Amino acid sequence: MIVAIDGPSGTGKSSTSKAVAETLGLSYLDTGAQYRAITWWMLTNGVPVDDAAAVAAAASEPVIVSGTDPAAPTIAVDGTDASGPIRTKEVTAAVSSVSAVPEVRSRITALQRSIAAEAAGGIVVEGRDIGTTVLPDADLKVFLTASPEARASRRSGELKGKDATDLSATREALIQRDAADSGRKTSPLKKADDAVEVDTTQLTLEQVVECVVTLVEKAADAKSGGSRGPDGAGGAGGADEKAGQISK
Template sequence: MAVPPVIVAIDGPSGTGKSSTSRAVAARLGLDYLDTGAQYRAMTWWMLNNGIDVRDRAAVAAASVKPSIVSGTDPLAPTITVDGTDVSGPIRSPEVTAAVSAVSAVPEVRARITELQRSIAAGAAAGVGIVVEGRDIGTTVLPAADAKIFLTASPEARAARRSAELAGQGGVAGADVSATREALARRDAADAGRQASPMAKADDATEVDTTELTLEQVIERVISLVEQRRRRES
């Protein structure tokens, strides 16, 4: 008997292991994968690359309909293009990181990207299923997801992980963990305080604190939660 497709929403702030966990869970369960944060970064990259003042909400809103953003959903090799250009590297730049909260807070941007995310999830629901990671998936984008997980970690653990990630991406070795922690706190406040789809844990989501867990332990925990949900639905 074929296993029915499952829609998994994994939310949480940066530094909780969300991306690594989501990709691994999708790969091991044979599901598609979508990094929604990359889509907002792609939109932000396009704005910066086309001279749009990201502090001008009206200008961002008007321009948000222009770029064509396409996300590949292979968890082993996810891709993202803007108007046919591979931007998987450029969207991780410090410039994009500094501007993405402002762009993603614009309601018109969120409406455009949310529609794209729902379309991708609907396609996956008709196939193998999908793991969608982000900050408002379980609350706004896919409130009827089959399984919802919200990852957390202590500020210290998140800052240490993010600093190591930045160093691994070619950043300054031994990046200032304290500065990284402050940057994460600012991003959290912006994401949780925006009027349009703020970052929040869904009422029916299971919270997993990753502070003291290895990545493998987090992956196993999430897979267990998804499989439990599948058994209840079967």
């Protein structure tokens, strides 16, 4: 099973994807961490991130390795653990411009496809262009959304210490990131035509995870030609009723 989970920041992609992967015994890949990793490498090595030509020229240099254990995902750059450094405000401010460079996207997309192809048993891949560009033939595509206010509240709660910002500033930053990601020419952030949209604004993480797990189980049944039936284990009823805000 290959599961693609897309959506903007603050919708619960990472928490949902990791929990779904753990629940179903699948691998997990945070593609956003890969773009953050290459951005961090650019900043660390003095590459001007606002110079697309310079970024393109350096795109093939860093060695990025992603661990796919959902209980303990890792990201390393040139053999160095980058899990902490890639989450700084400096990286967050630069990642959209770096990830918009076609050479960067081509390099990272190839890496993502390779990881997905080699994942034994299946994988949950989260990002912004997984269902549309990276894995358009995924068995299930989910697009998570939420109101700007809910997303800002969640993101503000994640930021600590010197990286913490007030709610209004976080909301504005998210809106700007959305505009940058949705407006880029190469693989923009958008919902795949055949994706299931889940609005997480009014849902708990547990409800979102239950909903997506049910969707995966239904996709697996369809793929194998089987069916659990309306009242069987993994049936769609309970999760769909709780979600209430799901659309194809």
